[in-house]
Amino acid sequence: MRLRRRGLRASVVTAFAGGALLISLILAIGTYLPTRHYLVEQRERNALRQAFTDAALAKERLRTEGVNVADVLAEIDQPRRTTVYVHHDSQWYSSNLTEQDHSAADEVADLVAKGSVAVAWAGNGGRPTVVVGIPLRGVGADYYEVTYAEELDETLRTMGNALAISAALTTIAGGLLGWYATRRVLRPLNQVALAAARISAGELDTRLEATDDPDLATLTGSFNTMVDTVVERLDHDARFAADVSHELRTPVATLTTSIGVLEGAKELSPSSATAVRLMGAELERFRNALEDLIALGRLDAGAPESEREVVGVAELLAQALADSGKTGLEAEAAPELEVYGDRLQLHRALANLIRNAETHGGGLTALRAISRGRYLEIHAEDSGPGVPPAERVRIFERFARLGARGATTGSGLGLSIVAQTALLHDGSVWCRQADTGGADFVLSLPAYVPAPPSSEPAPASTPEPAPASKAAAALASPQDRDDR
CATH class of the missing domain: 3.30.450.20 (PAS domain)
Known part of the structure; x- marks a missing residue:
């Protein structure tokens, strides 16, 4: 061995x-x-x-x-x-x-x-x-x-024993000195590793503390400068994407209106009418992708869309089903389950999970919420063939697609929006196989725990959920909604 x-x-x-x-x-x-x-x-x-x-x-x-x-x-x-x-x-x-x-x-x-x-x-x-x-x-x-x-x-025997004991004590002292020396040497490296892990988990404001040690000052300064450069580049890219998305909204709205006018024209030939319908479908797809980009940019920037409040999970699931047109399916959630968060962001995340199941999973078969101690899990199950284990992390990456069965209308951003929303709410999201054989997308969020009367309401603390933690969600690059 x-x-x-x-x-x-x-x-x-x-x-x-x-x-x-x-x-x-x-x-x-x-x-x-x-x-x-x-x-x-x-x-x-x-x-x-x-x-x-x-x-x-x-x-x-x-x-x-x-x-x-x-x-x-x-x-x-x-x-x-x-x-x-x-x-x-x-x-x-x-x-x-x-x-x-x-x-x-x-x-x-x-x-x-x-x-x-x-x-x-x-x-x-x-x-x-x-x-x-x-x-x-x-x-x-x-x-x-x-x-x-x-x-x-x-x-002579006493002197030999004394020298042997001295040698043993000297060896132990040398080992302790080595342990202390490595502890001092590795402490800065451990701090760098911890800071890197926190940054990879999304805490981009993490920096190393300044030091008076001239041997470590270069390392600390270089690391902080590198992080500042990366954060600045990320902010620049996010602003650029947001600016481009907003600039595209006006011409897209104009094109949508024009296509609508053309679709209502009766003098078009059958071939022209077909072309107009195809342009309308593609334009609608482009508009959805643009809206997803704008939403994702706001999530990356941490910009709220509504004031955080206590939201009933049963109400949230029912509204998401109603808005998606799934009137024949009832959500399963205990009335006492609540979360503390941005209602609009959570609603959009659920809508993306439902749309993903409808578009790529053969249809949504169950939407339910269950309690997991200090966390609650929202399960969105579909009737499709499921997601291969090797792809269950990659599907949360942006613009990633899983060779769907002829379905190519997704923007590739839906599941990444879900993952980013979970991250902002100290939760996580993952995919597993449902008991029925299809895919089961699990959105884990901290359960709301009412505070004592003397304190203001606040969300529960965030212990590590069973399948994934906040850091794991960040490392597992969120991914596409409707593009499995």
Whole structure:
């Protein structure tokens, strides 16, 4: 299984911790080895110095005729934790009556037997010992001092443990330092990412706060300048589209009137009458597209079309059905369901959903509203074949069409108007498959919750709806109404 690639923060923390561990190990080893060498060498020198002193005393006493070796050993003032052995006339003598085992002296016995002074370390019974052997020339004896060095071993062990703990603490400190450093470094990037997400969700007034850090000032200034440029270009494009749309209204109205006059003329030949009817149909399509462009421009600019108010959903659905001519279908909505918003914008959004179902979905089969906690959902179902999953986001893009079954009269802006309206009301819109097999367009809006008597009425807060959020609606580029 492929290992998951580490992020920047994990990599930096690992690098800091690894570097701290490496440095602490180098310092620990560089401290431990010289200290150990010095202490061991010092202990050997002390043991050798003491052994020479005691061996000289033992040699002088053994020169006396008939002296007892045990008495000589008793006269030696040996250090604590030290045992003296004397090899004389093929016999071993020990200064410790309870410890007659001279195996520790075997470490240097061969060298001493050859007439050399020898020093060695041994582990006598698991206890570290330093053994010094000195030949006593002239008296036929060899002198050995065996000193137990538990305190030296304990000192080295304590120092090793202390250095290991220091290395571990240094490694942890390095990791914490790396985490803090990456936190400081990534904080500006996180702010940029958050600001970019908010801008993509439609909050175009989002900017990064100015900073005194000279290293970040360039990033902050460049980002804010980029956003200002984008917003300025969007405003310019929106104004241009609005100006063009308004300028086209007058000639379109004139052409519509002229076509109406021609359609009423009785002296036209059948072919001319057919041409006039075709021109009238195309002109009507152009007029609808122009009105949609103007409406979309107002929505993009956030311009209200009426004062926001509490609107009953049942009334809103019934009026939308009546205006669309769907008199044989009844809306399903509980009377207590209400929303707080622009009535005209919401009515146009519902009208676009109904027109989309009638034009491209084989006809509207159900228009109902249901409560989803702090949100309510308006479902517009049709009897068509539905929308392929791959196209359910793209259909909300402007001027996008879904290869309809011969229906080409749509402007390609209806569903995008619905999506933009939902966005302005802190809601969302999406498409799914209805239980009957057709398409089900769902408009999710915050449900109106009456405020306490002491407060003014206000719309409910906007928790994230189940299928989509405000940011998701903005990222999923709204799309065409009647052009599936």
